[in-house]
Amino acid sequence: MSTEKRKERERVQREQLIITAARELAEAEGWEAVTTRRLADRVEYSQPVLYSHFKGKDAIMTAVALEGFTELGDDLRAARAAAPTPAHALAQVGSAYLAFGERRPALYDAMFRQNVNLPFATPEAPAVLHAGFNELAEAVAPHAYGADLGLLTETYWAALHGLVTLTRGGRLPREAQGRRFALLIARFTHGLGDGAGT
Amino acid sequence: MSTEKRKERERVQREQLIITAARELAEAEGWEAVTTRRLADRVEYSQPVLYSHFKGKDAIMTAVALEGFTELGDDLRAARAAAPTPAHALAQVGSAYLAFGERRPALYDAMFRQNVNLPFATPEAPAVLHAGFNELAEAVAPHAYGADLGLLTETYWAALHGLVTLTRGGRLPREAQGRRFALLIARFTHGLGDGAGT
């Protein structure tokens, strides 16, 4: 009986439709504009349908965040691959991270600012999450000099995250971001970095 | 006619009462628990009274944030004063910053995470804000080595901010924060820092 398969297929499609609509709405007008009513309207279903797919609005944001992790991971991977030498990857990858934060603010918020109920620093964390972190770690590795690579990567990540969020929140002027990033790279590469701008 | 003076005095007192109540409620249960109704209840006035003091809930959060900036500034000042040498101030002040973020999460959120309508990186920013930043800058100064002090301070600040927010959001395990901080200090002091734990 292929009826059930068709139903399941349609269900998956609709779920993706919801996620995409939420993401587009968030990217266009910010998460505060994403209400269940507007979202339902956009997918041309009534509100309760959302709740047959997701436990609540948070779950929808989590689904969007997961897409974000995949894309960020891709960006970082591409940046590292494009680095002329492994030692330069740190700046390339960091720069890609900052660019992602600026280009996809809503996605970034869903991933790192909301109380998204995902396991993070554990083996149970989704694979895309590990993948992204590993890209960072590979870029950091040539500059670890015996330090714990995981912790050093986390520290570098925190610095990038701080730059993104403080700038986005109007606490730091955007115009000098490139120079701040160059300073950060210099500190993490014992002086050989040039920053590669942002 | 001292009537008006008395009224003005009472008004100021009540305003402070509102701010304190908001702060206590936020620190006890988080900002999402701070509703205008609960807040009005707590100060034993009706809702509209809040709006005769503040333009809206955001303005109340901003007032709380300003108190936070004062306290953080005090903490940083004390930490720097307690440093055995100027070179050690970086770790002391950074450690105090992280401690503040953990001890006063609601205050920290009001200051750095909400869209609080304050001028930040401009001369018009409130004095307490400059004061806090200057404490950081003074601690960073011995390690600038010709780099732009303002930008380097901002970069250090961003790293601290990233550590605070990622840890608070469950993205980084709290237990290793001390070691991450030690790594950060090492990168910003060209190897002479020990981190002073957190």
Place this chain on the structure above:
DNA sequence: TCTCGTTCCTAGCAGCGCTAGATATTTTGT
């Protein structure tokens, strides 16, 4: 074609930030 099970929508709940209009209180002028 009729029944059953699923799918989906209409309508509504409690709570949110915020405000208009009525009420109570205080101050002022006689």
Place this chain on the structure above:
DNA sequence: ACAAAATATCTAGCGCTGCTAGGAACGAGA
């Protein structure tokens, strides 16, 4: 000391939020 004016404060309500119960419409299988 008392009425009028001015101020302070509250009650009630608006439009919105996330979320859900109950019924209506639909499709599948006999």
